[in-house]
Amino acid sequence: MRTTEELVAALSREAAPTEPAPHPFALSVRWMAAAAFYLALSLIYSGLRPDLLLKLHEPWFAAEISGLVAIFIATSLSAALLAFPDLHQMRRVALAPVFLLAVFMLALVFAWQGTGSATLLPIHTYECTFCLVLVGVLPAAWYFLGIRKLASTHYRWAGSIVLLSALSIGALWLRLSEPNDSIVHVFQWHYLPMVGFGIAGMWLGKLILKW
Numbered sequence: 001m002r003t004t005e006e007l008v009a010a011l012s013r014e015a016a017p018t019e020p021a022p023h024p025f026a027l028s029v030r031w032m033a034a035a036a037f038y039l040a041l042s043l044i045y046s047g048l049r050p051d052l053l054l055k056l057h058e059p060w061f062a063a064e065i066s067g068l069v070a071i072f073i074a075t076s077l078s079a080a081l082l083a084f085p086d087l088h089q090m091r092r093v094a095l096a097p098v099f100l101l102a103v104f105m106l107a108l109v110f111a112w113q114g115t116g117s118a119t120l121l122p123i124h125t126y127e128c129t130f131c132l133v134l135v136g137v138l139p140a141a142w143y144f145l146g147i148r149k150l151a152s153t154h155y156r157w158a159g160s161i162v163l164l165s166a167l168s169i170g171a172l173w174l175r176l177s178e179p180n181d182s183i184v185h186v187f188q189w190h191y192l193p194m195v196g197f198g199i200a201g202m203w204l205g206k207l208i209l210k211w
Contacts, residue, residue, distance in 0.1 A: 158205050
């Protein structure tokens with residue numbers, strides 16, 4: 001018995017103190033603040049679209065930007081919750097991005113019907129998808145790093161949400177900097193790739209986040 005007590009005492013002395021994990025809300029706010037700063041720097045570098053103030057007065061464009069911001073906030077919070085095994089007993093909040101993304105896509109359909117399909121398509125196509133991914137790489141990296149430091153057991157779902165959150169930053173950057181009014185274009189080369197990469201994120205999450 002004495003040997004066991006001495007072993008426990010020795011292990012206790014050798015154990016390094018660990019910092020308690022932050023609350024998911026605090027964690028998501030930290031991530032969102034860093035992402036917002038990164039988005040601002042990206043927009044300073046690229047410049048805003050010249051007609052942005054006019055576009056923000058258009059209901060469908062304002063709704064699209066608001067929808068992207070809502071998706072970004074929801075996915076950031078969801079990613080923070082998914083970093084914990086029990087989701088902090090907020091499963092519905094963690095699954096909210098699925099509902100928001102569905103509503104967002106439906107709003108784009110209504111926007112296309114409201115503006116019509118007569119708008120000329122831009123001459124660039126896949127270049128937008130490339131820029132979307134390029135801008136989203138850094139946010140995705142720090143989201144994955146933050147989740148990996150914790151104890152996620154939902155690595156597939158977390159990987160999907162992380163890529164959706166990171167690419168929503170890229171999508172916001174594109175819509176605020178690119179003078180483009182074609183709903184068909186943004187649906188095909190901005191938002192469908194977001195969904196595709198979100199699905200691919202399930203594989204990436206397993207690769208990066210699995211214990």
